[in-house]
Amino acid sequence: xxxxxxxxxxxxxxxxxxxxxxxxFLGTVFGxxxxxxxxxxxxxxxxxxPLVNTVLGLVVNATRxxxxxxxxxxxxPFTRLVAGTSIGTTAAIVxxxxxxxxxxxxxxxxxxxxxxxxxxxxxxxxxxTPLQIIRKVLIPEALPAITLGLTLAVVSLIGxxxxxxxxxxxxxxxxxxxxxxxxxxxxxxxxxxxxxIVLVQLVQSLGEWIAARVDKRAPKGRGQ
Amino acid sequence: MTxxxxxxxxxxxxxxxxxxxxxxxxxxxxxxxxxxTVEPGAITGIIGRSxxxxxxxxxxxxxxxxxxxxxxxxxxxxxxxxxxxALRAIRRxxxxxxxxxxxxxxxxxxxxxxLPLEIAGVSSDKIAPRVAELIDRVGLTEQxxxxxxxxxGGQKQRVGIARALATEPKxxxxxxxxxxxxxxxxxxxxxxxxxxxxxxxxxxxxxxxEMAVVRDIASHVAVIDGGQIVEHGRTxxxxxxxxxxxxxxxxxxxxGVKLPAFVEHKLTATRPATxxxxxxxxxxxxxxxxxxxxxLLTKDLGIEVNILxxxxxxxxxxxxxxxxxxxxxxxxxxxxxYLERHELLTEVLGYVS
Numbered sequence: 312x313x314x315x316x317x318x319x320x321x322x323x324x325x326x327x328x329x330x331x332x333x334x335x336f337l338g339t340v341f342g343x344x345x346x347x348x349x350x351x352x353x354x355x356x357x358x359x360x361p362l363v364n365t366v367l368g369l370v371v372n373a374t375r376x377x378x379x380x381x382x383x384x385x386x387x388p389f390t391r392l393v394a395g396t397s398i399g400t401t402a403a404i405v406x407x408x409x410x411x412x413x414x415x416x417x418x419x420x421x422x423x424x425x426x427x428x429x430x431x432x433x434x435x436x437x438x439x440t441p442l443q444i445i446r447k448v449l450i451p452e453a454l455p456a457i458t459l460g461l462t463l464a465v466v467s468l469i470g471x472x473x474x475x476x477x478x479x480x481x482x483x484x485x486x487x488x489x490x491x492x493x494x495x496x497x498x499x500x501x502x503x504x505x506x507x508i509v510l511v512q513l514v515q516s517l518g519e520w521i522a523a524r525v526d527k528r529a530p531k532g533r534g535q
Numbered sequence: 536m537t538x539x540x541x542x543x544x545x546x547x548x549x550x551x552x553x554x555x556x557x558x559x560x561x562x563x564x565x566x567x568x569x570x571x572t573v574e575p576g577a578i579t580g581i582i583g584r585s586x587x588x589x590x591x592x593x594x595x596x597x598x599x600x601x602x603x604x605x606x607x608x609x610x611x612x613x614x615x616x617x618x619x620x621a622l623r624a625i626r627r628x629x630x631x632x633x634x635x636x637x638x639x640x641x642x643x644x645x646x647x648x649x650l651p652l653e654i655a656g657v658s659s660d661k662i663a664p665r666v667a668e669l670i671d672r673v674g675l676t677e678q679x680x681x682x683x684x685x686x687x688g689g690q691k692q693r694v695g696i697a698r699a700l701a702t703e704p705k706x707x708x709x710x711x712x713x714x715x716x717x718x719x720x721x722x723x724x725x726x727x728x729x730x731x732x733x734x735x736x737x738x739x740x741x742x743x744x745e746m747a748v749v750r751d752i753a754s755h756v757a758v759i760d761g762g763q764i765v766e767h768g769r770t771x772x773x774x775x776x777x778x779x780x781x782x783x784x785x786x787x788x789x790x791g792v793k794l795p796a797f798v799e800h801k802l803t804a805t806r807p808a809t810x811x812x813x814x815x816x817x818x819x820x821x822x823x824x825x826x827x828x829x830x831l832l833t834k835d836l837g838i839e840v841n842i843l844x845x846x847x848x849x850x851x852x853x854x855x856x857x858x859x860x861x862x863x864x865x866x867x868x869x870x871x872x873y874l875e876r877h878e879l880l881t882e883v884l885g886y887v888s
Binding site for chain 1: 597599622623624625626627629630631633635637639640641642650651653654655682683684702708
């Protein structure tokens with residue numbers, strides 16, 4: 312394999328990591344509060360607001376219904392507004408983030424709804440404000456599930472990032488298509504797939520390791 | 536931690552009602568016209584079956600549930616009329632412990648006990664010594680850095696108690712706090728509650744479905760059934776002279792005094808024309824509780840008595856006995872009159888021929 316090709320592979324891996332890392336970070340920044348609010352604004356919950364909850368839920372569902380490749384193209388004007396251009400790796404972060412936010416929000420929502428309602432009651436009995444309950448009870452208690460959810464989101468983003476080649480996003484997926492498919496170099500395609508497998512495996516293992524570290528619910532290897 | 540009796544607050548339920556609207560329309564009445572004054576500084580038990588409304592009643596004391604009619608006052612504050620920061624201030628004066636402990640799995644023992652202090656805005660340099668003091672008080676010094684998953688049920692409830700005491704409340708609410716514990720652990724948790732009541736003088740209101748819990752620590756008891764208080768008073772009085780059928784059925788569970796099966800099968804409600812035996816429950820209370828009354832009955836009247844089952848126990852410091860006996864039906868009226876003259880309570884259960 313030529314040195315040129317190796318450089319291309321390294322560069323593409325870097326681009327994929329860059330796109331996934333930034334969009335996962337931004338997705339969490341927006342998705343965590345949105346998901347928390349979706350959980351606590353349900354009828355009868357801490358900040359019950361059924362109407363707002365329904366509307367937000369519809370928006371989230373609508374965004375998640377759009378196939379990613381269509382989303383990429385459909386929001387090009389918005390991408391241009393935010394990133395200054397609609398082409399390139401940085402521009403690709405915009406649709407990736409737009410796809411990540413509702414996905415992460417739903418994962419966070421589910422994680423928070425799993426928290427035992429008895430803990431909320433105990434905190435209310437202590438005189439906690441809703442914000443204190445969210446910060447000191449709901450998020451810390453949901454953290455193991457949130458961590459696993461974010462791992463899932465990152466793995467999905469790695470997959471999505473392969474599609475942003477359509478708008479010049481580059482990265483591993485794009486390299487695989489351009490060289491492996493269009494230039495008839497199946498070995499490039501194979502290497503790209505292997506790198507993606509290794510990436511996903513690493514992300515998954517790291518996520519599970521962190522989740523186990525923050526999960527204090529069951530004693531591990533301490534008997535009983 | 537201060538130890539003045541003035542810390543205690545009274546709790547007053549005044550014609551309290553709670554009705555829920557069902558999703559399909561119509562209402563369910565959980566509580567109806569409940570009036571009860573809880574003695575400040577005492578331990579009061581509310582006993583009832585599940586669904587009787589005791590949990591709703593308890594949760595009105597700290598405003599986790601609001602009455603739909605009537606008033607609940609804690610230390611003079613009207614809980615139902617309070618909201619926002621005023622309600623949160625009341626809640627800091629009312630500690631609560633739970634059947635399933637409700638500890639944060641993500642925090643250590645010390646972290647769980649610190650939570651109400653953090654919520655109350657206590658500065659972190661004041662939290663640490665206070666937490667250490669509370670951990671010491673409930674005997675968990677060794678476990679301070681452990682997580683709830685590493686603790687036994689009894690230890691978890693001790694954390695719950697320490698947490699509930701953190702903000703120096705005037706009232707402690709206990710929601711079936713020992714129902715998930717084994718009998719031995721139940722005893723240690725109950726004696727801890729008793730100690731706390733004695734040392735801190737705070738008012739304890741507990742709900743339970745076990746008469747044994749009431750017998751062991753409560754000086755006062757209220758029996759709730761179908762959303763209403765059917766009987767209340769000093770525990771000793773209610774135990775020795777229960778008035779309501781619900782109270783009686785709870786008591787028969789706790790005293791464990793039951794007819795042997797071979798007698799129970801033969802029991803009839805009507806007195807046989809001739810011969811036969813009358814089966815009687817005799818409750819010993821008051822000053823004759825420890826007198827050998829059955830021996831005296833045989834000696835004075837010459838009536839022979841069969842003992843079928845019995846037990847003597849203590850409520851607070853007072854002995855209290857329960858005996859099931861049978862004696863010749865022909866002389867039963869005479870025997871019961873003799874026993875009642877000596878301040879024992881009798882109840883005819885039936886006849887065997």
